[in-house]
Amino acid sequence: MKKGLLILSAAVLLVTACGKKEEVVLEVAKKPIEVVKVFKEEVSDVYTTDGSLVPQEKVDHTLETQGTVASVLKKNGDFITKGELVVKFTDLKVESSYEAAKFNLESTKNNYEKFNKLYEKQMVSQLELLSYKDAYTNAVADYTSKKSNFDKLTRKSEITGLIGNLSLKSGNIVDANAVIFTVVDENMMEITVDFPGYWLSNIKEGSPVIVTVSDLGGKNFNGVIKSINPIANSETKKFPIKISIDNKSRDLKDGMYTKVVIPTQKRNGLVVPQESVFIRDLLSYVYKIENGKAKRVEVKTGATVKPNIEIISEDLAIGDLVVSNGIFGLSDGDEVTINNDTK
Template identity: 30%
Template sequence: MKSMHYVVLTVVLMFITGCGVETKEETEQTKQKIVQVHTVKQTDSLPIPLTAFVEYKQESHLAFGASGTIERMNVTKGAKVTQGQVLSSLNTNYYQKGLEAAQSQVQSASALRSKTLQGASADLISKQRLAVNSQEKRMKDAQRKWETAQELFKGGAISQSELDSAQLEKEQNEISLQEARITLDKLLKGAEVNEIASADADLKQAASEVELAKKTLQETQLVAPFSGTVIDVTQKAGSLAQPGESIIHLVDSSEVKLKVDVPLDVMENYKQGDTVPVVVEGRGKSKGTITFISPVLNQETGKYLVEIAVSNKDNVLIEGMVATVEMARKVNGMLVPVQSVGIKETQRFVMVVENGVIKRRDVEVGQIFGNNVEILSGLQSGNQILISGITYYAEGEVVTVKGE
């Protein structure tokens, strides 16, 4: 009976002892701090999302360059047009007459210039020679009359007034003869330099008037500068149009342009001609090509304007939409949360957990990517580091890892 009590007592003690050991182990484990860690991974690149705004590649408000009555309106809202197509035109009667008048002036100025360059005709020169000969005869007659009058005056046969009259006639004939000879000399010599220059200037002015009239006539038509879609027509045939008044609103939606402001620290990733991924909300992913990079910093935004062309053949992208450009930014090391890196004096460090024990590891940092920082050296892929609160833990401290 005693033996039976001893066995039962032994079993109870063993049970109590066993329970006591397990409770102690559980208590020690409970005292260990539970920490959250980040597992380090090698990262080659990281997308940097930037907001962009959608614009149509080409857009134009078409207006006549001249005033007049709209004679034809060849399109309606929503019409598809091709480059060079005549969309609308004015009545051209008035402008056509202006062109014809200007062309007539050119012909007249050209004829006058040719005549000036050729000089006097043989017939005109011959007539002028006859005029000189005739004037020479009149001059000789006037000379003889004056000489006779002098003799008669000396003899008292005529008065002083009759002598003066004979002298005046002689002087007038001298002047007329001189003018006739000068005219003949000019005809024989040909056009003067200033006469030719004047004729050239008149012809040039007339020609410029023709070009102006042609340009005005061209401005009586609205021609599509590119292929696209008419999205608005403000006037109809019979309406009066004024120069510069928007008549047709035309857009080319086959391709859109994204405008994005890029910070200086990521500009090196943008190269003209490169392809970049683009995401438009509700429209999925697509690709675009960088067509323009501004070399000048925008003083208001502190960023650089970059334009990206995106194909829009199915017309799903509409001007005014917001898109996201996901340009990949090169990473030279591993990315870890910013709050996981501490600093002591000038040295950066992280707290690595190895086999449940915390160890300090000095690191070299690089660029900052949002909430992450680039680690250039000091860590390896697969290392587990404390995510936050690193100042509350000491090197060598035993912890329990919770995970990322």
């Protein structure tokens, strides 16, 4: 290319008989560029916020009574199914109460069944039978209560997923209601963010969003709006919305920080390729071609619809030519040569 070269149009210096010299005429080469036409495209305003990922299902498992760890059958990161045993506890008081209730149940049941047969043979009165029946009924209730406490000494998972927060060892004493382990189902992840009321009518359940995860090198994930709370947060005055993200890849983890981009109002806007816009002194510009010259035009940028970007300027209209390639080294007022077909 002859970009930036000076061409000598009159290379011969003529000397007149009077000793005078003719002027040397220099011509600047035209800058080669490629251009595109400004066009209209449907764009969306976007609302950008941030939040932390949580699994759609996450259960903290606790022990309602104090217990001593007898054995730990799983470790952090293990995949477990619903109902699978994780930790066994011992509690002498609970265990002895359960065994006593179990023995009492069997005893009262046998007595009731025996006297019921005698009553059928009219060998005992109804009043005697009812006393044994009442004893058996009370024993059933007592056994059910004691068994419930006893069963809690063998803590099982309430959902299918990955186990975490498990740091118990045999002999550890666990207080009542303390979290002993957590199970998360990572197949679907969620983020809850606050959304401004003036755009609320422009979104709905199922609307798409883009989630960017910085912990994964800025990787993007597609999400959808799962629910919209119609009641504003009393502090932020914004409306909480819940976003759901498919995570069958298992890349997303509980607590990862994300940036959430939510498209809002759709409209038609003027757009150009993103590479047509350049920055000078923190302002955005494009080069518009007029009469074979590059004219620098300040623009405001709007929504991004990759690979294009919305531009806003009173000096631009549909069909105007702007530079898409060759911006580097180009200056306002430079004469240009268009090297591509713009039809």
